[in-house]
Amino acid sequence: MHNYITTYSGEKIDPLNPREEQINIKDISHALSLLCRGSGHIEHFYSVAQHCVNCAKEARARGYSNRIQLACLMHDGSEAYVSDITRPVKKHLPRYLEIEDNFQATVYRKFLGEELTKEEEGTIQKIDDDVLVWELIAIMKRDKPKVMPELKSSPVFDFLEFSEVEKEFKEIYESLI
Numbered sequence: 001m002h003n004y005i006t007t008y009s010g011e012k013i014d015p016l017n018p019r020e021e022q023i024n025i026k027d028i029s030h031a032l033s034l035l036c037r038g039s040g041h042i043e044h045f046y047s048v049a050q051h052c053v054n055c056a057k058e059a060r061a062r063g064y065s066n067r068i069q070l071a072c073l074m075h076d077g078s079e080a081y082v083s084d085i086t087r088p089v090k091k092h093l094p095r096y097l098e099i100e101d102n103f104q105a106t107v108y109r110k111f112l113g114e115e116l117t118k119e120e121e122g123t124i125q126k127i128d129d130d131v132l133v134w135e136l137i138a139i140m141k142r143d144k145p146k147v148m149p150e151l152k153s154s155p156v157f158d159f160l161e162f163s164e165v166e167k168e169f170k171e172i173y174e175s176l177i
Contacts, residue, residue: 005081007031015082018103020110023077025173028107031080033166039086042139044159048076048084049169051135054155055127056172061152068123070176071116073169075124077107111177131155 004012007027013019032049036042056073064072076084078100085096108115116124130149136142138157 007081013081015103016099018081018106020106023081023107023110025111025170028074028077028080029166029169029173032076033162033169035079035084037135038140043141044139045162046135046139046157046159047162047165048079049162050156050160050165051131052076053165053168053172054131054153054157055124056176057155058127058131058151058153059124062127064123066176067112068120070111070173071108071120071124072127073172073176074107074111075104075128077111078103 002012003016004014006012007022008030009024009027011022011024011027013022029049032052033047035048037046037048037051052073052075055075056069059069059072082096082100082103084090085093090096090100105115130151133145133149134151134155135157137144
């Protein structure tokens with residue numbers, strides 16, 4: 001059995017020992033555009049890439065720097081390589097969390113030059129959580145909470161073809177680097 005995954009671009013990456021030079025935007029944008037949010041328990045297909053695009057646009061609308069916008073775009077980058085596990089289960093898997101955190105740190109070093117500060121992590125988590133609340137209502141048909149987080153952007157929660165989302169993900173990336 002192999003100790004690596006083969007990516008869309010043909011790169012062989014050991015998920016336990018990722019190297020920055022093996023990580024590329026083509027693999028991340030493609031894979032995330034094909035991964036469904038919410039483990040597929042949603043009204044229609046809505047990709048992790050579309051979520052990341054919405055987060056990056058929200059960061060821009062809130063006036064954050066290109067670095068924060070790019071971090072929002074890449075905040076689920078590790079999922080392109082190690083997939084994802086639902087939050088209620090993930091918190092019980094310390095080894096998975098360690099692998100995911102290590103991979104995500106490598107993604108940030110690759111695209112941001114360094115890992116995030118604690119303050120930056122908090123900013124990105126807040127945007128991620130705020131967008132999630134709106135997703136829960138729009139595509140997961142949950143009830144509105146008593147206090148809705150305000151979004152400054154107009155996120156798209158409609159079904160979009162994966163290739164359209166993949167293209168927009170790469171365009172936003174190109175505009176921020």
